[in-house]
Amino acid sequence: MSIIVERYKDKVSTLPTNDENQNLCMYEGFWHVHGFYINSKADFCVEVIMALQDDFQAQPTDVFLTSHPKTGTTWLKALSFAILNRSKFKLDLGSLPHHPLLTISPHDCVPFMETEAFLNNPSYANGLMATHIPYTSLPKSIISSDCRIVYVCRNPKDVLTSYWHFFRKLNTPIKLDDGFELFSRGMNHYGSFWDHVIGYYKASLEHPDKVLFLKYEDLKKDPESEVKKLAKFVGNPFTEEEKYDGSVQKIIKLCGFENLCEANKGGEQTSKVLSDDIYFRKGVVGDSVNYLTTEMIQTLDKITKEKCDGLDFSF
Ligand code: A3P
Numbered sequence: 416m417s418i419i420v421e422r423y424k425d426k427v428s429t430l431p432t433n434d435e436n437q438n439l440c441m442y443e444g445f446w447h448v449h450g451f452y453i454n455s456k457a458d459f460c461v462e463v464i465m466a467l468q469d470d471f472q473a474q475p476t477d478v479f480l481t482s483h484p485k486t487g488t489t490w491l492k493a494l495s496f497a498i499l500n501r502s503k504f505k506l507d508l509g510s511l512p513h514h515p516l517l518t519i520s521p522h523d524c525v526p527f528m529e530t531e532a533f534l535n536n537p538s539y540a541n542g543l544m545a546t547h548i549p550y551t552s553l554p555k556s557i558i559s560s561d562c563r564i565v566y567v568c569r570n571p572k573d574v575l576t577s578y579w580h581f582f583r584k585l586n587t588p589i590k591l592d593d594g595f596e597l598f599s600r601g602m603n604h605y606g607s608f609w610d611h612v613i614g615y616y617k618a619s620l621e622h623p624d625k626v627l628f629l630k631y632e633d634l635k636k637d638p639e640s641e642v643k644k645l646a647k648f649v650g651n652p653f654t655e656e657e658k659y660d661g662s663v664q665k666i667i668k669l670c671g672f673e674n675l676c677e678a679n680k681g682g683e684q685t686s687k688v689l690s691d692d693i694y695f696r697k698g699v700v701g702d703s704v705n706y707l708t709t710e711m712i713q714t715l716d717k718i719t720k721e722k723c724d725g726l727d728f729s730f
Contacts, residue, residue, distance in 0.1 A: 417457040419531060420450050423465045430461070433602060443552045446606045458530040459604070464548055466534055471554040475561035478649050479553075480525060480545040483611040484604065485577040486569035487631040489694040492521035492545055493670035494634075495565065498646045499543055506665035508674070516669055517678050520691040547605045550614035550626075562625075563649055566615040569631035570730035571598075571608055571715050572703035577696065578603070579706070584693050595711050599718060609722040616728055632700050632730075638667045672698035 427449050430440040439446045440461060447461035457463060473479075480495055482488040493516055497506065504514045515524055526533050528546040533539075546553070557564070569577075575598045582589050601607025619628035627648040634641045642663055646652050653663060668674060672695065679691040703712070719730060 419466050420457045420462045423462040426465065427461060436602060445549045446602055448604050456531040463529045463534060464552060467528060467554050473556040473560045473562045476542055477562040478543050479557060479562060479564045481564055481566045481615060482547060483608050484547055485574045485581060487567045488545060489521050490670060491567045492525040493675055494642060494645060495543060496524040497666045497669055499649060499651055506662060506669055514669060520679055549611050550618050564626045567629045567631060568612045571719060572707055572712060574608060576703040576706050580696050599714055609718060613722060635700050639663055642666055
């Protein structure tokens with residue numbers, strides 16, 4: 416057992432659990448896995464969140480990329496990394512040395528916080544890190560310091576569809592009916608999806624200078640203006656010269672689905688539990704219509720309508 420899991424064993428044992436999915440426990444209003452190991456490290460589990468809440472100290476210059484799983488986290492990581500490091504790495508695809516995003520995964524360029532590796536050495540993130548932790552469970556210093564938070568959301572039908580494929584790729588397939596049941600009742604890792612989104616959405620309204628709320632669908636529709644918005648928000652806006660020299664378009668191309676998919680293909684990463692290509696499938700909006708039944712779609716739309724009632728927000 417890892418030291419972290421051991422440290423929070425008693426606290427975790429008091430949390431409500433879930434008969435339908437024994438791996439989940441409810442912490443601060445969201446479902447989380449507990450005692451979960453990847454490569455014998457306790458990663459992405461509630462114990463690591465508790466440790467971050469106790470120990471993590473945000474810096475005012477930090478940028479946190481936040482999301483519910485399967486909403487475009489990998490894309491946001493790539494875009495943010497390319498934007499913030501554009502003076503260091505050339506953006507042209509053919510230039511040498513190759514841009515890091517052409518040889519290593521966006522997940523290696525921008526680490527997730529809720530891992531033991533990060534907890535043991537937070538400085539290796541270089542001020543740019545990602546997390547799926549719900550807004551209300553973020554370490555207090557992230558909320559109180561002057562750092563920036565960027566959130567990406569996506570419509571729930573495509574999130575469920577993406578999730579379902581992800582589990583199949585992981586060789587832990589789950590029936591779509593069962594996945595739908597659990598997801599629609601909020602019983603998935605970091606669920607409820609809707610509460611996750613709404614938490615960050617409300618925070619972005621209350622603190623617009625601190626929390627930027629992006630949508631996967633907007634990034635697809637108008638990448639140029641979204642990328643400019645992102646660069647400005649993280650404190651690294653495009654200069655007038657860059658606006659004309661194609662920098663924005665180069666970043667969009669570098670981080671585009673086709674390019675990242677190609678760069679992350681392959682068998683060289685066999686030492687990893689999750690191969691790098693697992694995060695790339697189709698990358699389109701509305702693919703859920705090819706998988707979900709009409710009834711599932713209606714149910715998810717109804718939940719969205721109820722959850723977003725009174726909010727100036729839709730997916
Ligand atoms: P699909 O399964 O619908 O194709 P996350 O990164 O949060 O795990 O989300 C994964 C989803 O984002 C997958 O969606 C994946 O294909 C898509 N994705 C990954 N990189 C992308 C990119 N550069 N552009 C658009 N979509 C991307």
